[in-house]
Amino acid sequence: MTDVLDELHWRGLVAQSTDEAALREALAAGPVTYYCGFDPTAPSLHHGHLVQLILLRHLQQAGHRAVALVGGATGMIGDPRESGERTLNTKEVVAEWTERLKAQVSRFLDFEGDNPAVLVNNLDWIDGISAIDLLRDIGKHYRLGTMLAKDTVARRLRSEDGISFTEFSYQILQGIDFLELYRRHSVTLQTGGNDQWGNLLSGVELVRKSEGSAVHALTTPLITKADGTKFGKTEGGAVWLAPDLMSPYAFYQFWLNQADDDVVRFLKIFTFRSRVEIEELEREVAERPFARVAQRTLAEDVTTLVHGAEATAAVIAASQALFGRGELGGLDADTLAGATEELPRATVQVGGAVLDAFVDSGLVPSRGAGRRAISEGGAYVNNVKVTDEDAVLTADQLLQGRYAILRRGKKTLAVAVAE
Known part of the structure; x- marks a missing residue:
């Protein structure tokens, strides 16, 4: 076993651990069975969950045994927010989202071979616990002073809204998960984001009190940008991993723009790039920042990890084609839709004036400005220069029967969409 903990430190994937020396010893002796939980409180995982999935993969590649938990039970409640109660989703919605998250998690771990991962749903054990069993067998191990002192709970108690007993009890359910996985799969390590530290300790303490065994918790830092601002916010909200909530093209562009x-x-x-590769990319940033080699590597690697090589190749081709460095006609409908969803747009009809499309999309402020752009050779439809001020859009110009890419100059884009 290599010292995976040193690797995780170098990558910036370690914030806190319960007893790092003991954990290091356990990992070295290995294999350690570990888990991370993902609650279906939304129809997709996002970039924050991606950090945990990558950590799980690093540990599995180092020879340790992965258990991925999707919280069909805990997802019905949800971890308490910093302020305000969550809106509880129906059981049907939670069940649907649970299946979506299972499919997403499954992309990141190896479920075959000599060291297969295990995928579990905590509804399988929590659903069968009666109220009496919960109070007698689990509740007796919890002290209210400890529960009330947890950061999120304490903040909510000081707020006007307070906190419901439902959300207050979430930490108990997460503790039950660690206990059950310890019993069922010999799990001795739980990982999570640093904002989950209190919930992770809930499980560590429950296993200790119930089983008399010492187990471990390890958290990753909350990711911020160099200027201290929150990482992962976009105009559309979170950086979702599901392609129906954030297109692979938009996902790729997010990473490219770092x-x-x-x-x-x-x-x-x-990414899983080696130290040597990352050090070389660091030199590229220092010596040739204009080339953005590191950003392109980051975008390609993360998009491939989340969406696969085929989707990544399609979005790279789209990025190049939009600016005249590739063939637009070869792009499929989904890639075109993703590549153009944030562009200014005009609604058009076959036979409508190209000049009107440029004005309606905002590429030019007026018909006169549009005529000047055409006469100066700076107007393009699907990367073909427009030379006639009276040109109209034809059916064969509509990519996938719907889109025409408008460009003014080298870099200013819009899209015409047929009704």
């Missing part, structure tokens, strides 16, 4: 000050750190966290 700043020079952040990209090397993100390569360590979000």
Whole structure:
């Protein structure tokens, strides 16, 4: 076994652990069976969950045994927010989202071979616990002072809204998960984000009190940008891993647009590039920042990890084709839709004036400005220069029967969408 803990530290994937010396010894003696939980409180995982999935994969590749938990039970309640109660979803919605998350998690771990991962749903054991059993067998191990002192609970208690007994009890359910996985699969390590530290300790303490055994918790840092601002916010909200909530094209562009000050750190966290490769990319950032080699590597690796090589190749081809460095006609409908969803747009009809499409999309402020752009050779439809001020859109110009890419100059884009 290699010292995977040193590797995780180098990559910036360690924030806190219950007893690092003991954990290091256990990992070295290995294999350790470990788990991380993912609650279906939304129809998709996001970039924050991606950190945990990558950590699980690093540990599995180092020879340790992965258990991935999707919280069909805990997802019905949800971890308490910093402020305000969650809206509880129906059992049917939670069940649907549980299946979606299972499919997403399954992409990141190896469920075959000599060291297969295990995928579990905590509804399988929590659903059968009666109220009496919960109070007698589990509740007796919890002390209210400890539960009330947890950061999120304490903040909520000081707020006007307070906290319901439902959300207050979430930490008990997460503790039950660790206990059950310890009993069922010999799990001795739980991982999670640093904001989950209190919930992880709930499980550590429950196993200790109930079974008399010492187990471990390990958290990853909350990811921020170099300027201290929150990482992962976009105009559309979170950086979702599901393609129906965030297209592979938009996902790729998010990673491509990372700043020079952040990209090397993100390569360590979000990719499996070796130290030698990352050090070389760090030199590229220092010596040739304009080439953005590190950003392109980051975007390609993370998009391939989440969406697969085929989807990544399609979005790279789309990125190049939009600016005249590739063939637009070869792009499929989903890739075109993703590549154009954030572009200014005009609704058009076959036979409508190209000039009107440029004006309606906002590429030019007026018909006169549009005529000047055409006469100066700076107007394009599908990367073909427009030379006639009276040109109209034809059916064969509509990509996938619907889209025409409008461009003014080298970099200013819009899309015409047929009704």
